Amino acid sequence: MIPFNILVAVCLIYVILLFVIAFAAERRARLGRVGWLRSPMVYTLSLSIYCTAWTFYGAVGYAARSGLEFATIYLGPTIVFIGWWVVLRKLVRIGRAQRVTSIADLISSRFGKSNLLGVVVTVIAVVAATPYIALQLQSVTLSFGVFASGAPEGWALPEGNGTALWVAGGLAVFTILFGTRNLDANERHHGVVMAIAVEAVVKLLALLIVGVYAVWGVADGIGDVAARIAASPIADWPLQPGRWIGLTFLAGAAVLTLPRMFQVMVVENADERHLATASWAFPLYLMLMSLFVVPIAVIGLSVLPEGSNPDLFVLTLPLAAGQEKLATLAFLGGFSSATSMVIVAAIALATMVSNHVVTPLWLSLRQGGARAPGDVRGLVLMSRRLSIAGILALGYAYYSLSGGSAALAAIGLISFAGVAQILPVMLGGIFWRGATGRGAALGLTVGFVVWIYTLYLPSFGPGGLLSGALLDRGPFGFGWLRPQALFGIEGLDPLLHAVFWSLSLNTFTFVFVSLLSFPNPLERMQGLAFVNVYDHGPGPRGWSRGGAEAEDLLIMAQGILGAAEAQEFFQAEAAAQGKADFLPETTPDFIDKLERRLAGAVGAATAHAMIAQFAVGAAVSAQDLMAVASEAQQILEYSAQLEAKSEEVARTARQLSEANEKLRDLSVQKDAFLSQISHELRTPMTSIRAFSEILMDPDLPGEMQQKYAEIIHEETIRLTRLLDDLLDLSVLENRKVQLNIKVANLHDLLDRAVQAASNTRPERTFTYHRDLPTEHIPIITDTDRLVQVFINLISNARKYCDAERPELTILVRKRGGRITVDFIDNGSGIPKTAQRLIFEKFARLTDTQRAGGAGLGLAICREIMVNLGGTISYLPGQGGAAFRVALPSRPESRKEAEG
């Protein structure tokens, strides 16, 4: 026999191996080399956490007891996946658009970001998961036991409860280390997903190898097995259509609503298209998993002694034949089925508990609320760790209470029925605009209570949590309230009975209350965003421009996302708005994006509550309400309309006064501009007039004549250039410019600009730093205009850079569809006060002679960039003068850049 210590060592080595895999995967992901980490195959394999230890051991036991009925457990998910287009695709799309972190978050977000619903779903999920986790503990404990029994001496198995406790503790530690090492704002766990994919392969291989051994090692090949099947009682099991349909439905519902399935299927989904692969690959995996179930069951029944536990045939069959290595492999398969399920389930549940229970509670109890959230990350991590420990403790408690005796399959089905209570609300939420939060909350509660009463509590057996008398005669003698025969309907299978009543009452309450109640505006908007997720982008905005200070928001976001991540996000947003510093304008768009980002870390309800603290006067805007109202056939409540109207009036007034102010500014600007033009035109005219008068003097010496004629010529050119620039500017400003769109390589454009600028101060040596490989980017734009901007910036650097050895660094970057080109010189830069002025007309910082232009260059550049759908801005803090040109790599339909 294999000594206990070695078995434990094998487990530990296996776990360490998983750790290494997870660690390597996370490292790769951090370096940005996601690549195959996020392939459809890895996605499909990660879905295999559907197959837990229950499937691994229990399916054989199930087959031995009830024949082919075990196949329903695979049939349900298969149907759901083959029909992925209907439900799964929509779930994944919504999950990504709304950055959903868990199934509780999905429901909460759909019904107006209601935290109450988040709590209800969390409670259901935790309670329903408890038997399931107990099941994993039981199967691992049993499998340890198998190795112990028949051991002559050496090691006796510690009694069952002791082993289960050790297993629970070990899994808790393992999960905490695995899943909560850091708080990922995206709630994506590359490492965990990779480890699970590996476990999927291990358990499949283990089961297949044991199956092959059973068929060809123990029996005499396929013919023999077929004969044994025909002779065994399995063939005689009558097909019960009710149970078949009921169980298939239940398994299909569970694959959608199990928190761990939701985690891998929706939250961890990297690409919607992976579903298309999974739609055939996952059913194939399930088929392979079930391929040898019947043969192993039949051979086990015929070979092993009467009374052997069929749940453990996968282990006992090789052990009985002395195949210890094979048995160890089978043991590892079961172990990995259990661990992967527990890890993902615990992570998913812990996310829900921390996002929907702990964080909101903490925020409401804290002085100052979300305004000064401090280190939310620490809190979230700690609460997730404690939740994981708590969830495993609950699983252990269930295991101890239920005596660890029930057959594996029966326990699993109790869980399935529990989470299936979420199904009506989930489907209603994504397909029915009329579903309301009140209906959802009541429906869920009713279903949950009925499930507890008819299935969960009785599962502990008579004399467990419900007395035998109550089970037989109902509470207080009310016979029609008997847990397993509600309303006097007897003779129904207890499981079907519970599923039927809980789901019907649940659905009925949900629909009925929804029809009677009105959704609030936020609910209505979220409903629209969910049901019409394919037509709408991210959904209508929830915020109006309010008093939110970007800096406050940044401080809050740092507490949740971590400093580096929050800063990067803010800076990217600021850059997208054309601002060069860290703080973007708090536009509704930006606040909305921030909320979704935060929702990815702490859930929609909490994120919404936190943002609401800052976005003063934030309400659903009138336009959004109108959009919702026009689409919905329902009546917009009178009060909401009034509120919206008064808000709109206030906004119109604000806009008017803004417009007024703008007009006044414009008039002042126009005067200043005319005065500037006058000056710029009169200056060259003065020289021309004065020297032409001098030239009229017949006594003027020849060389003076020559010299003065040259001055006149020079000034005429200057005048012409000024007029050209003014004309150019006026065309650009009126947006009447004809863009000549061409495809080009950015590198060639830069080359052209550098070449053309080389006649500016050609006497100085001027060094360029360019990273040529990064410059080879195709770009579709008005290339001549873009080159004009580049020439201007390069000439300016050549002209004004005051370093002893002037240098210019040109940096090209491509982010998404946008290209940025930075021009950074090593001079003393532009003083802060002047940075805002330089893009204004005639803003010349030095004297005219050195500039040689009219001070319109950068103003023209700015107008060109606006016409090209891009921006030009000054980048402070780069050492020298630095300019950033940003533009889309292809023309956008957008009319004007925001900000």
Add this chain to the structure above:
Amino acid sequence: MGRQVLLIEDEPHIAEAIRYVLARDGWEVRHHGDGGDAMEVIRQVGPDVLVLDVMLPGRSGYEILQDLRRDPALAALPVLVLTARGVQHGPEGATRVMAKPFANADVVSAVNAIAGRGEAAE
């Protein structure tokens, strides 16, 4: 002697033209191109007449004029202000204002006229 004019003008071509026509008329012309240190140069040179441009780097002609009039030693200095922005609101304290572009002969006669008046006032 005593016919020295200081020209403060940042446009080199304009300065050269004025210098030429005034020199031809017998003036000794000193030129300075920056507004920032113009006051020091004026005190140091001590001209008989000042020709002052309005748009100067460093400091505007208006500001220089204000300082001049506040300084007792320079309050009576005759100043011809040249402006490229029209003369509708001529600066306080200028002896005469002239718009650019100008006729060369007008500059010469203006300088002569204010120089004479300045002497007479003394």
